[in-house]
Amino acid sequence: MFKELDPILHAPLRLAVISLLLSVKEAEFTFIKEKTNSTAGNLSVQISKLKEAAYIDVTKQFRNNYPLTICKITPKGVDAFENYVKALQSYMHLNN
Amino acid sequence: MNENEKIMTEAESLSIISGMINRARNRFSETGTLYLLWGWVILVCCISQFVLIYFLKYPKGYQVWFLTWLAVIYQFIYLAKIKKRRTAKTYTDEIAGFVWFTFMICGVIMVFILIQLKAYESINPLILVLYGMPTFLSGIILKFKPLVTGGIICWLLAILSPFINYEYQLLLLACAVIAAWIIPGYLLRAKFKKEN
Numbered sequence: 001m002f003k004e005l006d007p008i009l010h011a012p013l014r015l016a017v018i019s020l021l022l023s024v025k026e027a028e029f030t031f032i033k034e035k036t037n038s039t040a041g042n043l044s045v046q047i048s049k050l051k052e053a054a055y056i057d058v059t060k061q062f063r064n065n066y067p068l069t070i071c072k073i074t075p076k077g078v079d080a081f082e083n084y085v086k087a088l089q090s091y092m093h094l095n096n
Numbered sequence: 097m098n099e100n101e102k103i104m105t106e107a108e109s110l111s112i113i114s115g116m117i118n119r120a121r122n123r124f125s126e127t128g129t130l131y132l133l134w135g136w137v138i139l140v141c142c143i144s145q146f147v148l149i150y151f152l153k154y155p156k157g158y159q160v161w162f163l164t165w166l167a168v169i170y171q172f173i174y175l176a177k178i179k180k181r182r183t184a185k186t187y188t189d190e191i192a193g194f195v196w197f198t199f200m201i202c203g204v205i206m207v208f209i210l211i212q213l214k215a216y217e218s219i220n221p222l223i224l225v226l227y228g229m230p231t232f233l234s235g236i237i238l239k240f241k242p243l244v245t246g247g248i249i250c251w252l253l254a255i256l257s258p259f260i261n262y263e264y265q266l267l268l269l270a271c272a273v274i275a276a277w278i279i280p281g282y283l284l285r286a287k288f289k290k291e292n
Contacts, residue, residue, distance in 0.1 A: 010109070011104075012104060015104075015112050016115075016116050019112060019115075020117075020119070023117045023186070024185060024187070025185045025186060025189075025190055026185050030183050031183035031184040036116070063180065084109075085113070088109055092106050
């Protein structure tokens with residue numbers, strides 16, 4: 001039997017954000033925007049969805065009077081990512 | 097269904113994952129500035145103390161080390177600036193920072209103990225042992241061989257130091273900072289400029 005792919009992660013930009021946050025301890029919104037080549041509007045929407053699923057923590061601060069959004073992956077996010085990769089692998093085995 | 101919800105194939109998913117992980121990992125954030133700052137400050141202190149003691153016969157040559165306080169102040173200002181500019185914090189940055197923090201704490205405690213015990217002549221050999229640790233570990237963490245080599249050179253000089261007179265130990269310390277901090281510092285700077 002193959003596992004179902006997590007719909008929250010099975011979307012290009014959300015998967016990109018989670019993969020990026022897995023490799024760093026924390027990252028600012030601007031860093032994620034630059035690395036994923038996304039638009040601010042689209043990225044905000046996807047970050048909110050990941051936050052609603054509790055896959056990432058989002059903290060808002062101010063630096064020199066400018067708002068600053070810092071994102072960090074949660075343990076739940078790491079588990080979800082691992083399960084997603086396992087599910088992907090089971091699909092790959094079925095196809096081979 | 098918008099672009100974000102489109103169906104991805106397994107291959108597309110894997111390519112996004114590996115692409116993102118590589119983009120974050122390949123980010124080389126070490127500019128070498130603090131290696132150069134401390135390398136040059138310690139080098140100037142060592143050579144000045146040696147000249148004062150050996151040539152000018154001035155017994156309080158150790159006073160040149162007060163120069164390090166200026167370096168500490170500069171370091172705080174520099175780190176605050178870096179923190180403002182940094183948009184992501186990697187695990188490597190964090191671990192490397194803690195390695196140097198551990199070194200600083202150990203160094204201060206060790207010098208304090210040796211001064212209390214009036215074991216002034218043991219300070220330089222033991223400082224050499226200690227220099228090797230953060231240099232070697234930073235080399236491993238950053239995967240940067242010149243620092244690994246620099247750390248090993250510190251340890252070799254430390255083994256040599258008990259067989260050498262106190263004044264000349266200052267020159268060993270000078271060699272150690274050239275090998276462990278100044279040369280790797282310039283190489284790190286060149287690597288940073290090339291990759292960013």
